[in-house]
Amino acid sequence: MRAAARRTRSPASPAVPATGITVYGCGPDEAALFRELAPHFGVVPTITAAPVSEADAGLALGNRCVSVGHQTRVTDATLLALRRIGVAYVSTRSVGYDHIDVRSAQRLGMVVGNVAYSPDSVADYTLMLMLMAVRAAKSVLRRVDVHDYRLPPARGRELRDLTVGVVGTGRIGAAVIDRLRGFGGKILATDSRPKAGTDHVPLDALLRQSDIVTLHTPLNADTRHLLDRRRIGLMKRGAYVINTGRGSLLDTGALVLALERGRLGGAALDVLEGEEGIFYADRRNRTVPNEQLLRLQELPNVIVSPHTAYYTDHALSDTVQHSIVNCLEFESGSPRG
Template sequence: MKLAVFSAKPYDKFFLNQPRAAASLEPDTSIEIAYHNFALNDETVSLAAGASAICVFVNDTLSEGVLTSLHSLGVRAILLRCAGYNNVDLEAASRLGLFVANVPSYNPEAVAEFAVALVQTLNRNTHRAYNRVREANFSLDGLLGRTLHGRTVGIIGTGKIGVAFARIMRGFGCELLAYDPFHSDEFKKYGEYTTLEDLLSRADIVSLHCPLIESTRHIINDTTLGQMKKDAMLVNTSRGGLVDTKAVIDALKRKHLGGLALDVYEHERALFYTDHSGTIIDDDVLMRLVTFHNVIVSGHQAFFTEEALLEIADVTLQNLADFVHGRECGNALVQPSQEHGAAPIKRARSDTIPIRI
């Protein structure tokens, strides 16, 4: 079997080639891996020729057209080495009888810890202090922060990452509020559920930990930003499309939003995971965003730990083994059946909260 891996970075190759990851495959499973360092899309889909399965990441395009092309090339399995699947047309995959599986949960603490790091950096201005000291400027003016103890933190989405984030913030002595249509008994150990409007009106810090679906797209917009407390902080480590970037810029310009930390961006596909330091970036919205002193933007790295990458490799290859041997896969989003064709699988809420999204 040949597996074509798209958007492959050096670390993807390293962890997919680890002995522990390879152990996820049965001894009788022979696999040849072809790595492509570019994204999958209409222009690159032909490179999947000869492969029975492909492995993709968050910014690869799996539209109906791409899926149809993959099917015509002989591809029968799509392995997502991530939790989010908003870039996959599952209905089209179902009609084509394609196997689709993701990695629904990997090291939620990695993302939660990164979200906390962004909160602390933004709150205490350590990013600005670092740059000042490098220029021998030890002035404290403009670096005033606030004590986290006793602050109110609003968490939108209480899947595994949201709960891990709540656990850490509770350790700081924060009061925790959450909004999620599906309540988690685990979160209730740390805080209380409320309405979205109430959460936004009370929270000093709002952190997003929900999937990108139609009901959550631009959940942070002109209206919801207006409901937030003046000078509140907003953190997003989930999906860029949760935030209307232009609305956020307007709130920053009006000095209504106190600070913003983004590890994701709604138009990141053409930029993130690639070095653009030698080129001119023509995304005027992003470039305007990074001019604010109270904004931090990182390149979708919250998941990026050794533990998470090894787990992603393990589960991805285990999903492949399930496909090869015709077994039911617990991580399948679409599971083909010889008798009934293929159908998208509806999951419990705990699995739909994106762990790397």
Template structure:
């Protein structure tokens, strides 16, 4: 199968080439993101492989179908960037990677919590300047703190397992309670109870119409003062304007983000020589209690290997009619 891979980086080529044993598939790597203007670059491809910030709207899908593309391979679990109804109309099959490494994202979430709490990023810079003062670096014990987990799929469950080892009290909100979380001692509660009781709130739910701006001004009003808020799921779950106000009035004491609702114009590229025109993002960077990473929660060797393996397995299953095809349809509106 001829596969054109958009938004391709050096590491994508490394792991996909390593996985594509016997050159079963013909892989073409393109740096540009996939959208209606770049879709013509897929001419001659049977399938395209897209990442989280590619635009798979109706215009893009129509352009792809017109050029003979039959399969959309998502190298991600989430698929909120795909117009599934339009894909159906165009006769396109959409497949995803349902699970690549829940531990990768869960461990990155924990890294954000520990870094914000113990301020190791600030301490690192101080010591390099021979400043060994501890003023302003005080943290708190995670032991016996209440951690609220919104979304208890595979990633949320892996995160709960990590935090249980710290002796935290674990609360969760999810319309579909997970027995594995219950076995860890997680208590399922309604959302207002979780927001009001938690010292730390971590988001692990998919982006759907129901979860868009789930963390908004109303939600912030229900949180305890000085709460730590962590988002490693999807950026638009958080209303950035409301969160900035929460930082200003000190409702939010710590904010850790690996995703951002307007990240498409920023993340995965070197912007060090550019002026950032996103005023909200620039404002976030001014707060000393905000830590932002560039959507790297998934970025481990194990996860990249699994993403390449499952993506190419989807292509093989579609082509041969054998094996497991992790197809996304209109009946499946949110990732597991």
């Protein structure tokens, strides 16, 4: 896995042949940005709304680089189909790459790259979810929607009186910590690479001491169900869980059980296990094939949003530009490491 591009490349010389990139799973807003930015880099994008798949691998014929979204799993079969037609580089338009079978890509001699984008998008959203959770915003708004303007049954809490535990202090986690400092409460953090200036403690200690736990660590074999039944059981009674990282960092079944039993004060989730095929789709007139999601949405102290924390104009522009630059650097033989 190579590092994300973090600089702007100068427009390509007219004498240099244009580089082709096939862009899969591209929504209208991303497509507009690719069409706007690609010519400045000497790139000709082949844009499709179709998610990357074995069946649609042929759309990449003639291009060594493809750009994919985070909504679709990139399987071994898909990678093999892409490799057979000459694709050597897969750029995902996301920080996380747990949706790609990276080991299969490596076996096939392919390189996988992620992107960097404004951490402020997710950090701002995370603070919004924290404030909504501790002020019971979901319950308040639901009552107002039916013209019930009484005060809520429970008083809200102020962040300055609470301890917030930040799990993962990469670019997003660090941006969350920067924002939290302005509220004046106590901040704890845990990370495999502790950073100076932050009170780092082991994960179990963080869970025991925190009133709010917010997740910002990458998803991998070691962090899947990082908050499982045992660790959720360590949390303070009435504590809140915030997840804008990846759904599988949380054992959803254990979370639902703790919420139903009143063990936790609430949760605010922008990501969820089994969100694939549900989030980003209009399901108003269709069934939602995820019973845990439906149960969470029934609970008055749980906020669910459809993986939208990253979705700002600034972050989306970063994502498209860095995906293009990653591909160009791969083609030039000078990938950033």
